[in-house]
Amino acid sequence: MISLALSKGRILDETLPLLEAAGVVASENPDTSRKLIIATSRPDVRLIIVRATDVPTYVQYGAADLGVVGGDVLAEFDGSGLYQPLDLKIARCRLMVAVRRGFDYEQAVRSGARLRVATKYLQTAREHFAAKGVHVDLIKLYGSMELAPLTGLADAIVDLVSTGNTLKANNLVAVEEIAAVSSRLVVNQAAYKLKRAAIQPLLDRLKKAVR
Numbered sequence: 001m002i003s004l005a006l007s008k009g010r011i012l013d014e015t016l017p018l019l020e021a022a023g024v025v026a027s028e029n030p031d032t033s034r035k036l037i038i039a040t041s042r043p044d045v046r047l048i049i050v051r052a053t054d055v056p057t058y059v060q061y062g063a064a065d066l067g068v069v070g071g072d073v074l075a076e077f078d079g080s081g082l083y084q085p086l087d088l089k090i091a092r093c094r095l096m097v098a099v100r101r102g103f104d105y106e107q108a109v110r111s112g113a114r115l116r117v118a119t120k121y122l123q124t125a126r127e128h129f130a131a132k133g134v135h136v137d138l139i140k141l142y143g144s145m146e147l148a149p150l151t152g153l154a155d156a157i158v159d160l161v162s163t164g165n166t167l168k169a170n171n172l173v174a175v176e177e178i179a180a181v182s183s184r185l186v187v188n189q190a191a192y193k194l195k196r197a198a199i200q201p202l203l204d205r206l207k208k209a210v211r
């Protein structure tokens, strides 16, 4: 049996067509089902539905053999034992620094001011500002980062931007790109060795589907 960990929402929506192209069809719609383990058209492949940030943990411990996870989440994950063979090129967006319209970010950076930055990406943000030599106080949030500069909680945020609609609707502007983000396939290293005969053909078909 091969278990593939997926998160609901956009990763699931964009992964299901890839899986179908690779010959794996979910037996029911995971977005509407309350089931957390979903069978597929392949008796040896099942889907495990977890929170986006939990995918690397399931795969690290081998509770799932494979997983689909955003590069943003992977960059924050400090575990080991994950093999990353394939960029699925889905859920594409950019990790950016954004501020309230009218806030002079460049000037704040130039003047050496200490910035308060709200984000759920503490590790990535810490590395980014350290590399730039900018002093920051990082404030951990779990969602709706856009609210932080509007309420005075922070001067800036580090968050994902795709269409830019959320920033625009909240009178914020992106001032710096940190990284391009897409979702990757991750594989438990031990499973890749032990179940290679089953995993490799699936990997090859997914590779083809991505192309």
Ligand code: ATP
Pocket: 007, 008, 009, 010, 011, 051, 052, 053, 054, 069, 070, 071, 072, 073, 091, 092, 093, 160, 161, 162, 163, 181, 182, 183
């Ligand atoms: P959780 O439910 O664990 O809090 P989440 O709400 O962040 O996670 P999603 O919004 O489904 O989960 O995001 C999952 C992944 O999709 C992110 O890790 C990121 O890689 C990608 N993603 C998030 N927002 C966007 C976006 N606006 N456009 C494209 N991809 C995105």
Ligand code: PRP
Pocket: 143, 144, 159, 160, 161, 162, 163, 164, 165, 166, 167
């Ligand atoms: C993500 C991210 C931004 C938004 C950016 O949010 O945290 O808030 O998407 O996308 P945009 O540039 O296209 O507006 P999240 O996934 O929590 O919300 P969503 O699913 O409603 O987009």
